[in-house]
Amino acid sequence: MPNSAKKAAVLEVIGVTKQFRGKIAVDCVDLQVANGEFLSILGPSGCGKTTLLRLIGGLEKPDRGRLVLNGQDITNLSAHKRNVHTVFQRYALFPHMNVFDNVAFGLRCKKIHENETRSRVEEMLELANLKGQGHRAIHTLSGGEQQRIALVRALVNLPKLLLLDEPLGALDLKLRLQLQQELVAIQKRVKTTFVFVTHDQQEALNMSDRVAVMNQAKVEQIGTPNEIYEFPKTLFAASFVGGINRLDGVLRIDEGGRCICEVEGLGGFFVEPPTEYRQAGVKGLICLRPEKVTLFSRRPSTIENVVEGTIRSQSYLGTHTQFEVLIKNGGVISVFQQNTQKLAKKVFQVNDKVFMGWQASLSHFFSYQALK
Numbered sequence: 001m002p003n004s005a006k007k008a009a010v011l012e013v014i015g016v017t018k019q020f021r022g023k024i025a026v027d028c029v030d031l032q033v034a035n036g037e038f039l040s041i042l043g044p045s046g047c048g049k050t051t052l053l054r055l056i057g058g059l060e061k062p063d064r065g066r067l068v069l070n071g072q073d074i075t076n077l078s079a080h081k082r083n084v085h086t087v088f089q090r091y092a093l094f095p096h097m098n099v100f101d102n103v104a105f106g107l108r109c110k111k112i113h114e115n116e117t118r119s120r121v122e123e124m125l126e127l128a129n130l131k132g133q134g135h136r137a138i139h140t141l142s143g144g145e146q147q148r149i150a151l152v153r154a155l156v157n158l159p160k161l162l163l164l165d166e167p168l169g170a171l172d173l174k175l176r177l178q179l180q181q182e183l184v185a186i187q188k189r190v191k192t193t194f195v196f197v198t199h200d201q202q203e204a205l206n207m208s209d210r211v212a213v214m215n216q217a218k219v220e221q222i223g224t225p226n227e228i229y230e231f232p233k234t235l236f237a238a239s240f241v242g243g244i245n246r247l248d249g250v251l252r253i254d255e256g257g258r259c260i261c262e263v264e265g266l267g268g269f270f271v272e273p274p275t276e277y278r279q280a281g282v283k284g285l286i287c288l289r290p291e292k293v294t295l296f297s298r299r300p301s302t303i304e305n306v307v308e309g310t311i312r313s314q315s316y317l318g319t320h321t322q323f324e325v326l327i328k329n330g331g332v333i334s335v336f337q338q339n340t341q342k343l344a345k346k347v348f349q350v351n352d353k354v355f356m357g358w359q360a361s362l363s364h365f366f367s368y369q370a371l372k
């Protein structure tokens with residue numbers, strides 16, 4: 001956690017657990033969200049993301065644990081008293097009201113003076129890039145415009161915390177990418193703290209200050225997008241946020257004290273496991289991202305780890321080429337090679353014998369023990 005999160009946590013989730021009919025949906029989750037932070041909760045369908053958001057918003061009550069907002073214990077506070085708003089995937093705009101009245105709704109419920117309502121709504125319409133378009137009917141808005149109105153309709157209430165449950169999930173890819181940028185720009189402007197739920201790893205990496213990776217009701221890792229991708233703490237975190245190759249084996253320590261993972265049928269590869277697993281006999285797996293592997297036509301002499309193989313397939317994707325390489329133990333290694341040169345011909349052909357190399361520090365070793 002960055003120092004900023006420690007200093008000014010707007011939200012603290014402390015040991016929060018929720019079961020539904022004996023099935024755990026959220027399991028002892030601890031989370032701190034800093035003031036003005038964009039935190040994403042990333043995980044597969046059914047891992048408990050929505051339930052966690054509903055617990056924070058007060059729509060569910062935890063079985064155990066506490067929630068603290070701005071220093072105040074809100075565990076038993078009802079949803080409408082929390083100063084927390086939620087934006088859902090289905091925009092839930094009122095179809096019979098125009099844009100202006102949709103955005104003004106929350107303020108009118110609170111009996112805010114009409115002059116102030118007008119100026120705050122105008123400000124929000126500008127933020128949503130729909131200045132002067134308050135008269136439009138909801139059905140005349142595009143999907144992206146509707147989602148921006150849903151967002152500012154929540155922001156107009158000046159929530160301490162905005163919760164967003166897969167708000168871009170219903171949009172097509174191009175619009176989704178565009179709205180990712182717009183949403184972050186709006187968040188940086190208003191400086192409201194966002195807790196954003198998604199099952200899309202690219203979206204989480206692209207938008208967030210920090211990402212909490214959730215799996216089977218638990219938060220497995222919290223970190224910056226870079227930490228999550230480059231230094232995953234668990235095999236799940238590694239495989240959910242990107243592609244991986246895995247090589248299973250057993251550790252030994254060489255004369256120089258370095259750790260080697262012996263893989264049956266392939267030989268030994270240098271690894272750098274966490275200290276507690278740096279022992280001979282520890283069983284586990286090497287995890288290696290496809291873009292960290294380099295292809296060579298001759299065996300390289302300066303790279304720590306090299307494995308030989310035969311190209312089974314290659315796909316040219318413009319920015320990079322994706323290779324599937326068959327190795328001696330029957331496994332396949334995926335390699336992404338950046339197309340840094342403008343070549344008219346393929347450098348490698350299917351059935352070519354190649355060497356794949358990587359430095360130990362670019363791989364991860366997870367012991368089976370840690371996976372239990």
Ligand SMILES: Nc1ncnc2c1ncn2[C@@H]1O[C@H](COP(=O)(O)OP(=O)(O)O)[C@@H](O)[C@H]1O
Nearest residue numbers: 020024025043044045046047048049050051052
């Ligand atoms: N109201 C509920 N009653 C019973 N089970 C529920 C309820 N809400 C969620 N669950 C269960 O809790 C688990 C987590 O669900 P959810 O939080 O919706 O996951 P996600 O949003 O990550 O897809 C799922 O197994 C789901 O079926």
Ligand SMILES: [Mg+2]
Nearest residue numbers: 046049050051
């Ligand atoms: Mg959900």
